[in-house]
Amino acid sequence: MKEFWQNIPTEVGQLIxxxxxxxxxxxxxxxxxxGKDSKLFGTDRTFAFIGIWGYxxxxxxxxxxxxxxxGGAILAVYYYRKMTDRQDFGLASMLVALITYxxxxxxxxxxxxxxVLV
Numbered sequence: 001m002k003e004f005w006q007n008i009p010t011e012v013g014q015l016i017x018x019x020x021x022x023x024x025x026x027x028x029x030x031x032x033x034x035g036k037d038s039k040l041f042g043t044d045r046t047f048a049f050i051g052i053w054g055y056x057x058x059x060x061x062x063x064x065x066x067x068x069x070x071g072g073a074i075l076a077v078y079y080y081r082k083m084t085d086r087q088d089f090g091l092a093s094m095l096v097a098l099i100t101y102x103x104x105x106x107x108x109x110x111x112x113x114x115x116v117l118v
Contacts, residue, residue, distance in 0.1 A: 011059065014055065014104075014107050014108055015052065015055055017107050017112070017115075018051045018052065018054075018055045018103050018104055018107050019048055019051060019052055021051065021100075021103055021107075021115065022047045022048045022049075022050060022051025022052065022100050022103060023044055023047065023048045023051075025047050025051075025096060025099075025100050026042065026043050026044035026045065026046060026047030026048055026100075027043075027044045029042065029043055029044075029047060029093065029096065030043040030044055042093070042097060047096075047097065047100050050075065050097055050100045050101050051100050051101065051103050051104070053071065053101070054068065054071065054072075054100070054101040054102065054103060054104040054105075055103070055104035055107075055108075057070075057071040057104075058104035058105055058108065059104075062108075065105075068104070068105065071101070072098065072101055072102070075097065075098065075101055076094070076098060079093075079094045079097060080094065099118065103115065103118075106118060
């Protein structure tokens with residue numbers, strides 16, 4: 001198994017890890033909101049997309065992080081607007097989405113145990 005990971009480029013391995021963690025977070029969000037009369041704002045596919053999008057923007061500008069900050073701001077404004085339109089003001093789901101978005105920087109710069117801890 002160690003030889004398998006050595007043959008994969010670092011960016012592809014990080015993308016796989018981010019996609020799996022983001023999918024896992026999305027599945028947990030779906031499980032939390034299943035059966036409740038709440039206005040769900042994203043499940044497994046949405047959170048997987050958020051994690052992958054965060055990684056792609058992080059790859060664009062690793063030094064200045066302008067693309068990552070801009071994407072995070074767009075994500076926060078979009079979901080805040082969505083919450084105000086629906087009159088559903090749960091902040092936890094939005095924070096989970098932003099944590100999922102920041103997985104890119106965590107996976108790329110921190111040890112894997114810290115990513116699992118988050």
